[in-house]
Amino acid sequence: MRVVILEDAAAVSNRAADIFCHTLRKRPDCVLGLATGGTPLKTYQELARRYQNGEVSFSDATSFNLDEYVGLPAGHPQSYRQFMHEHLFSCTDFDASRCHLPDGSGNDLKGASEQYESAILAAGGIDLQLLGIGSDGHIAFNEPGSSLASRTRVKALTQQTRQDNARFFQSIDEVPRLSITVGIGTILDAKHILLLATGEKKASAVRAFVEGPVTSMLPASALQMHRHVTVLVDEAAAAWLSRADYYRQVEEVQSELEGS
Ligand code: F6R
Helix, strand or coil, rough: EEEEEECCCHHHHHHHHHHHHHHHHHHHEEEEEECCCCCCCHHHHHHHHHHHCCCCCCCCCCECCCCCECCCCCCCCCCCHHHHHHHHHCCCCCCCHHHHHHHCCCCHHHHHHHHHHHHHHHCCCCEEEEEEECCCCEEEEECCCCCCCCCCCCEEECCHHHHHHHHHHHHHCCCCCCCCCCCHHHHHCEEEEEEEEHHHHHHHHHHHHHHCCCCCHHHHHHHHHHHCEEEEHHHHHHCCCHHHHHHHHHHHHHHHHHHC
């Protein structure tokens, strides 16, 4: 796991955008795994800015989002489809027909979950998977206790996650109780995983998943089992890391190697 400690959230977003652009330049028809929530917003803004400057194009890319609430009608302002449209798809040249999110609006949620897994496979798998992390260590909506081998399925949200996400709704009562989410196994199949964490509220979860044991009680810890993970954190989210000095030292050496 490569842990990169950066000054602030803006630096995290810039570095994340660099990694996206590098992936897209290497393979314009790559498959991107995308996340919603507060953390990736600045990265999406930066990608939109670079697109508008002619620095990057998404026209041949395919995307799969991590998750979607169950029961919100299409077009609901808090649905993740709407979020993606507003913050990334409509600001860039993504081809809407290749932008996928799980469908949490129908009656056959099991069928929709299975179809989603098949669609990812048919697209050739995810090249770059973007992740945020919940304050309880969840990735996508795999809450503590989720199987580390899980695939796309319906998952109940914890009270903690509903509370964390209530800021986007009028009240916590409006936050759905269920989601369709890719599984931890689905995430681990991605070729490169990029996790972003910013702010002091994430410091405890960051320490636990980077330096603690691998356990289903802290879903992000499963990333320790993956061969290519980049973790970008700001100083506030890195505050509880006991080996921060070592990660900084590794980065210095790594930058020298990459520069040479
Ligand atoms: C969103 C998702 C979630 C968020 C996590 C952090 O698609 O899968 O796991 O990444 O809840 O959310 P923020 O970024 O709002 O703190």
